[in-house]
Amino acid sequence: MAGVFLTAEWRYLALLNFEIDPSILRPLVPRGTELDDREGRHFISLVGFLFLDTRVLGVPAFLHRDFEEVNLRFYVRRRVGEQARHGVVFIREMVSLPLVATVARLTYNEPYRIVPMRHTISESGGDLRSAEYRFGAPHNECRFALRVDGEAHPIVTGSDEDFLTGRPWGYTRQRDGGTIEYHVQHPRWNSWSDAGCEITGALGDFYDEPFASILSGTPASAFIADGSAVAVHLPDRIA
Numbered sequence: 001m002a003g004v005f006l007t008a009e010w011r012y013l014a015l016l017n018f019e020i021d022p023s024i025l026r027p028l029v030p031r032g033t034e035l036d037d038r039e040g041r042h043f044i045s046l047v048g049f050l051f052l053d054t055r056v057l058g059v060p061a062f063l064h065r066d067f068e069e070v071n072l073r074f075y076v077r078r079r080v081g082e083q084a085r086h087g088v089v090f091i092r093e094m095v096s097l098p099l100v101a102t103v104a105r106l107t108y109n110e111p112y113r114i115v116p117m118r119h120t121i122s123e124s125g126g127d128l129r130s131a132e133y134r135f136g137a138p139h140n141e142c143r144f145a146l147r148v149d150g151e152a153h154p155i156v157t158g159s160d161e162d163f164l165t166g167r168p169w170g171y172t173r174q175r176d177g178g179t180i181e182y183h184v185q186h187p188r189w190n191s192w193s194d195a196g197c198e199i200t201g202a203l204g205d206f207y208d209e210p211f212a213s214i215l216s217g218t219p220a221s222a223f224i225a226d227g228s229a230v231a232v233h234l235p236d237r238i239a
Contacts, residue, residue, distance in 0.1 A: 048133030087169030142201030
């Protein structure tokens, strides 16, 4: 396994999950992987979260340590002998910092877009109540927010939330058609389930069809994961 490229804290991961026809995703599947399903169902997820205390090759990323990211992703697996490596593929990733996007493109060929971003995390009595992420300029800003009650609970092995968050691998198609694989390490998270949610804005300015229309519909589920420290490894070429 390749060495660690980046460490950070990922916090307040707000996930809006939408069921999707797998035929839409098949052209996007990187070589060497296959679509991963949950009892025959396939999903895309819109995920907003905070990057905190970011370090690249162990060095603090000055002026770039804390920032938001919003990504749209789907789910794949790779067979390695008897093992199935469960991972994600990104359709679009957005940050507000040009240097972050440039490094990710050069190192992983990830599909980053630079847009203005902001967030609001609301708490009451020390308990989380909502997480809101906004992206875009004033004329086309999009917003999605999740609202929760009660305390976070451990994500149960084998649950829908486990399927969507237990993803220790990332896969990215390269410019020559090949594929890289990289490992993402973090402990099992806690979550606030069955979140109330809303999403508004000019989604078509940021996502191609049919993804913009799918994101404008009703999600199959919504929850917030508390997050943790993470370590993202350098990529290995697999195909």
